[in-house]
Amino acid sequence: MRSSFILKIFISGLLFFAPAVMAHSQDCTDYHQYHCAYADYTFFYSRQSKSFLFRKGQTAEVQIVAYAGEEYYLSVCGARKLGTIRFRIISDDNDRTVLFDNAENEYQSSVSFVNEATSNLIIELSTAEGSSKESKDTGCLGLVVQFKKVQ
Amino acid sequence: MFKIKYLIILFGLLAFGGCKSDPASKKSTGDDFEAAAIDSLRQEFKEVYYRFPSPEEMFSYLDSTGLQFNKGLLNPYANIDSYIETFYQSLNMGIYNADLAYISLFQRYKESLDYLQTIYILSERLRISEAFNKNLVFRIENNIRNNDSLEVISDDAFNGIINFLSKNKKEDVFALISMGGFIEFMHLSLSLCGEYSPENKVIQKIADQKLVFNNILKFAHQYSNERNIQKMIGLVEPLTQFYNKVQEETGKATVTKAPEGKLVFGAKKKSMLSENDFYKLKELISDIRIKITTAK
Numbered sequence: 485m486r487s488s489f490i491l492k493i494f495i496s497g498l499l500f501f502a503p504a505v506m507a508h509s510q511d512c513t514d515y516h517q518y519h520c521a522y523a524d525y526t527f528f529y530s531r532q533s534k535s536f537l538f539r540k541g542q543t544a545e546v547q548i549v550a551y552a553g554e555e556y557y558l559s560v561c562g563a564r565k566l567g568t569i570r571f572r573i574i575s576d577d578n579d580r581t582v583l584f585d586n587a588e589n590e591y592q593s594s595v596s597f598v599n600e601a602t603s604n605l606i607i608e609l610s611t612a613e614g615s616s617k618e619s620k621d622t623g624c625l626g627l628v629v630q631f632k633k634v635q
Numbered sequence: 636m637f638k639i640k641y642l643i644i645l646f647g648l649l650a651f652g653g654c655k656s657d658p659a660s661k662k663s664t665g666d667d668f669e670a671a672a673i674d675s676l677r678q679e680f681k682e683v684y685y686r687f688p689s690p691e692e693m694f695s696y697l698d699s700t701g702l703q704f705n706k707g708l709l710n711p712y713a714n715i716d717s718y719i720e721t722f723y724q725s726l727n728m729g730i731y732n733a734d735l736a737y738i739s740l741f742q743r744y745k746e747s748l749d750y751l752q753t754i755y756i757l758s759e760r761l762r763i764s765e766a767f768n769k770n771l772v773f774r775i776e777n778n779i780r781n782n783d784s785l786e787v788i789s790d791d792a793f794n795g796i797i798n799f800l801s802k803n804k805k806e807d808v809f810a811l812i813s814m815g816g817f818i819e820f821m822h823l824s825l826s827l828c829g830e831y832s833p834e835n836k837v838i839q840k841i842a843d844q845k846l847v848f849n850n851i852l853k854f855a856h857q858y859s860n861e862r863n864i865q866k867m868i869g870l871v872e873p874l875t876q877f878y879n880k881v882q883e884e885t886g887k888a889t890v891t892k893a894p895e896g897k898l899v900f901g902a903k904k905k906s907m908l909s910e911n912d913f914y915k916l917k918e919l920i921s922d923i924r925i926k927i928t929t930a931k
Contacts, residue, residue: 511802513798513801513802514798528692528695530688530689530692531686531688531689531692531794531797532686532687532688533686534684534686536682536684542682544682544683544684545682545683545684546683546684546686547683547684547685547686547850547853548686548687549686549687549688549846549847549850550900551688551696551840551843552843554696555897573900575888575900575902577885577887577888577902579887579888581887581888581889581890583888583890583898583900584890584898595898596897596898597897597898597899597900598893598897598898598899598900599900600899600900600901600902601900601901601902601905602843602846602905602906603846603888603900603902604846604849604850605900629686631692633695633698
């Protein structure tokens with residue numbers, strides 16, 4: 485009788501905590517490959533593209549190498565529950581000059597640019613703070629990087 | 636009763652196992668000062684991901700039009716049996732991947748297939764062959780004389796490996812593969828770029844690869860608790876020291892808009908290789924590559 489009662493508590497607890505455990509084990513590895521928008525066929529896919537498990541209110545940085553004389557296309561996408569995704573492109577130097585901020589461009593989810601000098605660029609990704617820090621506020625976020633030679 | 640004890644322990648583990656320690660997730664319900672302190676902590680512990688181009692992308696930047704195919708520069712696939720330790724298997728998988736990227740530039744079917752098979756055998760030995768799509772062999776057989784498809788297939792195969800390693804928390808292996816790929820790319824490009832001259836554009840582009848090396852190294856450092864990563868960092872230490880001394884021309888980053896509305900990012904930033912640097916770099920790369928390919 486007592487063991488059956490404890491078993492019930494165990495199963496209830498399992499059901500209660502399962503979403504939290506599952507959220508942490510959610511696999512986002514190739515999320516960007518299937519959810520983000522791509523540029524036209526003239527651009528090539530870069531292995532610098534990346535997906536991650538993201539939480540509302542989180543900020544992350546992706547450092548990429550951008551070659552001189554190439555045009556780049558960046559696109560971000562994320563689970564709906566993450567809300568609007570803000571991304572900024574920042575120069576990787578002491579000044580950390582903001583080269584692009586999608587918040588100043590109606591939160592557009594993609595941008596293309598021509599790069600004149602080979603440099604490290606920081607792609608800063610962030611989402612607005614959620615109302616709670618529950619596991620339901622986490623979801624996949626993806627970044628696609630594509631490139632082509634400038635004609 | 637014994638079973639119940641175990642159930643309680645299991646429940647505890649499950650409940651707390653999901654609580655991944657992450658400084659960014661700490662949130663205060665206290666006053667503004669506390670919130671500001673947490674915000675500052677969040678900035679400090681902001682997650683940073685280091686990415687770098689693949690050997691295919693590096694060759695594409697180099698502009699292969701002037702390069703020649705030289706089979707003698709490749710790591711012979713017959714060497715595969717001398718790679719017993721996972722350290723050398725991983726590094727040489729990167730070496731063979733860069734060789735495959737080089738071969739693909741010249742659309743050589745037989746060599747592409749040989750090197751793709753070598754990578755597959757190494758992946759079996761590293762126990763990551765699951766990463767290969769089960770239809771891979773079928774796809775290769777069906778594209779037996781179609782070089783473009785073979786290139787796509789090899790690219791798909793390698794993307795599969797990267798995704799598999801990431802899914803299975805084997806980023807340390809990915810770091811080793813990437814460093815192997817970088818060393819082989821440098822070996823091939825330095826062997827093919829011709830004699831040094833300040834006007835040699837290929838040499839300038841080779842100098843730019845310092846950023847790729849730095850990003851691979853920063854990525855590797857995130858897994859430096861792994862013995863193989865420590866070993867790899869030690870192996871490339873002379874190259875790290877060399878790059879730290881390479882002269883750099885820097886200037887403020889700029890952003891302008893071209894007449895057609897395109898954004899243009901500019902910066903006076905250039906890694907400069909002197910003639911001495913060029914030959915020193917060649918020597919360092921050759922030394923490291925020999926250690927990797929001979930597994931000594």
